[in-house]
Amino acid sequence: MRIHLLLYFFICFIFNSLVLTAQNVSIQFQSITFEDGISDSRINHVMQDKEGFLWFATRLGIDRYNGQTMKTYQFLQEKQAEINTMLQSQKGHIIVATTKGLYFLNIENDRFELLKSQNAELDTHLDTNIHSIIQLKDGRFLCSSATGTIFSLSLEESKTEYHIFNFDKGSNNNYASALFQDVNGVIWMGTSQGALWFYNESEFVPSGFSKFNNTTYINEITADADGNLWIATNGNGLFNFNADLEQAKHYKKTNNNHSETINNNMVLSLYADKNDNIWIGTDGGGLNLYKKAKSKFHHFQSDGYNEFSISDNAILDISPGEDNVIWTGTVHGGVSYFKNNISLYNIPPSKLGMDHKDKQDSRILEAKNGEFWLTAGRNGLRRFNPKTGKTTIFKDDPSDKNDLSGNNILSLYEDSLGRIWIGTLYGGLNILNPKTNQFLKAENWSGLKAIFAIEKDGKGNIWVGSNSGITVYATQLNILHTYSVNSNIGLSSNVITCLYKDVKDDMWAGTATGLNVFKQDKFTSYLPIKEDKTSLSGSRILSIAEDDDLSILVGTYGYGLNRYVRSSDNFIRIGKDNGLEATFIRGIFLDDEKNIWCSTNLGLSKISPEGIVQNFDGHDGIEPFNNNKAEFGRDGYIYMAGTFGITYFKAKELKNNYSKNPNVFFTSISLINENGIEQVPFENHLKTNRLTLPQDNVVFNIGFATSNYWDPEKIIFAYKLEGLHEQWQTVGSQQTLYFSNLDPGDYTLKVKAINNAGNESSHIASLKITAMPSFWEKIWVKILMFLFFIATVIGFLKWRISAIKRQKLELELRVNQKTKLVEEQNKKIYKNNLDLLNAEKANQELKRKQLENELNFKTDELTNRTLREIHKNNLLDKIKNDISKVAKRNEDSERLKSIVNLIDDTLNLDKDWDDFYNLFQQVQPAFISNLKKMCPNITDRDVKLCALIRLNFSSQHIATLFGISESSIKVARHRLRKKLKIEENQSFQEFFESLRPKTAT
Known part of the structure; x- marks a missing residue:
């Protein structure tokens, strides 16, 4: 058992070693060309300054690029000079070495001027062909001229100091062609005759490199992390020299072992990065990379079929930029640049028999024996053995009925017996035995069309999904079951797009109209429901997988990702609100760290167990997935296939190439007034960091950009104008701000950048703005106007007071006259009113007496009537007494008649109560x-x-x-x-x- 285990690990080790041996680094290049405004396609040198601007040295002058516009400084036509190199000093000055002297950028005048000193001897050296220039650690500049002179130069505002170095040139044609100072401060000099010198105390002396008999022109010198020197020659290849041991390794182009040496002996430029990689620019061999950790070379050449290849194969310069970007200047292709974030490896299509012209995507399958099976667009099937590098091509020959049937392959699957199941568009189902390379015929193999999915169920049977439903095969290749809409078991559509077996052995089927799960011999369907966000987001299903929590992940066509939660029997939608930018999810799998990877129409998306989404696209070296998907290998690699071949990487090593902390800088200022648009020379404001707006300014705009030239469209900006508002205002990817009618005063404009990971740049661009007042807004004008207003008010008040006094006198006279007239009229009116009042008073008195008399009369009448009532009652009392007496004495009837009469009298008195009420109502x-x-x-x-x-x-x-x-x-x-x-x-x-x-x- 132990022997088998050790043998297994040994085989895996050997296999991984072979894979790593065969791999080639994959880099995505971008270019800056004539379309971006560059003045010349030949770029001698590229430099990114401290602010983030790019500077390109061309034959016509120097271009400055800010990501939006290009400005060309043409200053060499009259002298017919060319630029050899340029640098930015420790203090920020731009210095250019040319064939006609040393130039510097005068910021105030915004032009390059010839450097002159007060020393006639120094000026004779400055006004020559300055071949190379470097700045030493002590701040001095070390220059070499084509005449053989080496001199140091100290540029101070008060004085210019210089020193001439001597070395034994041996001949008049020998001069310092390359200068370099290592980390220990040692100055190295390469010569035009191939020698390597170093500065020792007071002079340059030969190094031990002379014993290697190089006589070829040295173009450049650099050093790696171990202190070894790398020496580029103009035809004799590349040297790696250990100065302490005086040992060198020589790399030259050979016909064999391309991964062990350079591919061109004309080495024009060098750069050693912080990861101890050596980048090598050649004349015709493109860009070479030497990875010291693996002692392997990788070569990158221009490819007309690959838009992300380097633009030219002649590399004049390699320079580091901000945020891990490397810039290259080419002879014919302008500027090419790339992110120095090596995590992708590639097997080129030439090794796979792939056709550049067919843009059809590829499906890839890693077999158990380590071989790769991949589709070749419409050109059949490829079998690639990474151990041997051998590729076997399978194509449909119409005259051979026993070979591959159908060249347009849609799906691949390896069963438990190692057989490869191949689903085609029109050729039916193919089954290949890799051991014999023979194709096996399954039952009804030719009747199946558009086979998008093949999967094994829990019993070991193979499910094949086509446009006619699902066909289940036994290992003997006979049909066990067929499921379709006509089977009446709940399948939502016959067009099967994907299949998946979960940990519970349930079979999931994605169709053109929804998701289906097979349980207890029937399907349960899940369809999108309008306005129900807990249902599927889309009907056409492209991919299915299972998360670590046993939830089902479902990728749709155009509607993002869904997560089916078993416990709640509903769906959770994952889309742009969650950070997943793509909407077409063509493949889903989990890596060893439980991250979810989605193959999308934009590239790859990685969702961590915590739900954090990272999107990888062309800027990260990931092509969009149109009809294919990535696959996760057993060795921890993720594999992708297409017209670019096979690209693969370790899942845990792929990192976003977004700019982490870009500088923000202003690029342009335009003023708009009554006369139109006026472009302000921005360089003046760049130096003073201040903008003064004239008094007649109506509108002005300010452009800005960042040092991120890799994916600037993913940067968003925010600004605030202190003095107007203190809160940051987000403007998205807009790179121009417009302001109008600012009140006079001082303001400070601040702009910051936020990358696509949501991190704010620590660098904030700041510009002080002073809005000048108009003529009427000036203080002295306001004071004069105020004084004039006060004087006017005082004069008006005096005139008004005088006029009021005159009006008052006139009014008093009129009032007196009117008063007298009114008094006379009032007397007459008073007398008349008094007479009327007296008459009215007499009349009222008369009425009062009449009413009083009438009241007395009615009161007397009422009293009389009341007395009569009293009299009546007395009569009744007497009647009562008389009747009582008669009753006692029994008198005769005559006496009773008199009593009756008395009673009649009383009856007449009862009528008087009505009269009493009437009189009483009047009183x-x-x-x-x-x-x-x-x-x-x-x-x-x-x-x-x-x-x-x-x-x-x-x-x-x-x-x-x-x-x-x-x-x-x-x-x-x-x-x-x-x-x-x-x-x-x-x-x-x-x-x-x-x-x-x-x-x-």
């Missing part, structure tokens, strides 16, 4: 009605009692009128008081007065 109008309103249940007897009390009749008279005793009257009065709710301290008369209606005064 006391509304008394009875108000009394009944206040006490609706009052009786007529009570009303009579109230009327008599109102007329101040005594209790004795009232008793007589009612024919009762005086004591009974007292009881009746007491009961009446309670019925009327009269308070104890209130008399009847006071209560009756309250019943009288209020009269207006």
Whole structure:
């Protein structure tokens, strides 16, 4: 058992070693060409300055690029000079070495000027062919000229110091062609005759490199992390020299072992990065990379079929930029640049028999024996053995019925017996035995079309999904079951797009109209429901997988990713709100760290177990997936196939290439006034960091950019204008701000960048803005206007006061006249009114007397009537007594008749009560009605009692009128008081007065 285990690990080790041996680094290049405004396709040198601007040295001059616009400084035509190199000093000065002297950028004048000193001897050296220039650690500049002179130069504002170095040139044609200072401060010099010198105390002396007999021109020198020197020659290849041991390794182009050496002996440029990789620019061999850790060379050449290849095979310069970008200047292709983030490896299509012209994507399958099977667009099938590098091609020959049937392959699957199942578009189902390279025929193999999915179920049977439903095969290749819409078992569509077996051995089928799961011999369908966000987001299913929590991941055609939660039996949608930018999810798998990888129409998306989404696209070396998908290998690699061959990488090593901390800088200023648009020379404001707006300015705009030239479209910006608002305003990817009608005063414009990971740049561009006031807004003008206003107001007040005084006098005269006239008229009116009042008074007095007489009359009449009532009652009393006597004495009938007559008299007296009421109503109008309103249940007897009390009749008279005793009257009065709710301290008369209606005064 141990022997088998050790053998297994040994085989895996050997296999991985072979894979790593065969691999080639994959790099995505971008270019800056004439379309971007570059003045010349030949770029001698590329430099990114401290602000983030790019500088390109060409034959026509120097181009400065800010990511939006290109500005060309042409200053060499008259002298017919060319630029050899350029640098930015420690203090930020741009210095250019040319064939006609040394130039520097005058920021105030925004032009390059020839460097001149006050020393005639120094000027003779400055005004020559300055072949190379470097800045030493002490701040001095070391220059070499084509005449053989080497001199150091100290550029200070107050004085210019220089020093001439001597070395034994040997001949007049020998000069310093390359200068370099290593980390230990040692200055190295390569010569035009191939020697390597170093500075020792006071002079340059030869190094031990001379014993290697190089006589070829040295173009450049650099050093790796171990301190070894790398020496580029102009035809004799590349040297790696250990100065301490005086040992060298020589790399030259050979016909064999391309991965062990350079591919061109003309080495024009070198750069050693921080990862100890050596980048080598050649003349015709493109860009070479030497990875010291693996002692392997990789070569990158221009490919007309690959838009992401380097633009030219002649590399004049290699320079580092910000954020791990490497810039290359080419002879014919302008500028090519790439992210130095090596994580992708590639097997080129030439080794796979792939056709550049067919842009059809490829499916890839890693077999158990380590071989790769991949489709070749419409050109059949490829079998690649990474151990031997051998590729076997399978194509459909119409004359051979035993070979591959159908060249357009849609799906691949390896069964437990190692057989490769191949689903085609029109050729049916193919099954290949890799051991014999023979194709096997399954039952009804030719009747299946558009086979997009093949999967094994829990019993080992193979499910084949086509446009006619699902066909289940046994290992003997006979059909066990067929499932379709016509089977009436719940399948939503016959067009099967993907199949998947979960850990519970349930089979999931994605179709053109929804998701299906097979349980207990029937399908359950899940379809998108409009306005139900817990349902599927889209109907056409492209991919299915299972997450670590056993939820089902479902990729759709155009509607993003879905997660089916078993416990709640619903779907959670994952899309742009969650950071997943793509909408077409063509493949899903989990890596060893439980990250979810999605093959999308934009590239790859990685979702961590915490739900953090990272999107990888062309800027990261990941091509979009149109009809294919990535596969996860057993060795931890992720594999992709296409017209670019096979690209693969370790899942845990792929990192986003987004810019982490780009500089933000201003690029342009335009003023808009009555005369139109005025472009302001920005360099002046760049130096002073201040902008002054003229008084007639109406609108101005400011452009800005970042040092991120790799994926600038993914940068968003925010700004604030201090003095106007203090809050940051997000403007998205917009790179121009417009302001209008700023009030006079001082402002500070600040702009910052935010990368596509949501991280803000620590560098904030700042520009102070002073808005000048107009003529009328100037302080002295405002003071004069204020004084003039005050004087005008005072003059007006004085004039107004004088006018008011005159009007007052005139008014007083008129008032006096009017007053007299009014007094006379008032006297007349008063006299007339007095006479009228007296007459009215007399008339009122007369009316009063008439009313008083009438009231007295009616009162007397009422009293008389009341007395008559009393008389009647007396009569009744007498009748009562007489009847009583007759009853006792039994007198005759004559006496009884007289009694009857008396009673008739009393009846006549009862009619007088009506007359009493009428008279009483005239004397006391509304008394009875108000009394009944206040006490609706009052009786007529009570009303009579109230009327008599109102007329101040005594209790004795009232008793007589009612024919009762005086004591009974007292009881009746007491009961009446309670019925009327009269308070104890209130008399009847006071209560009756309250019943009288209020009269207006």
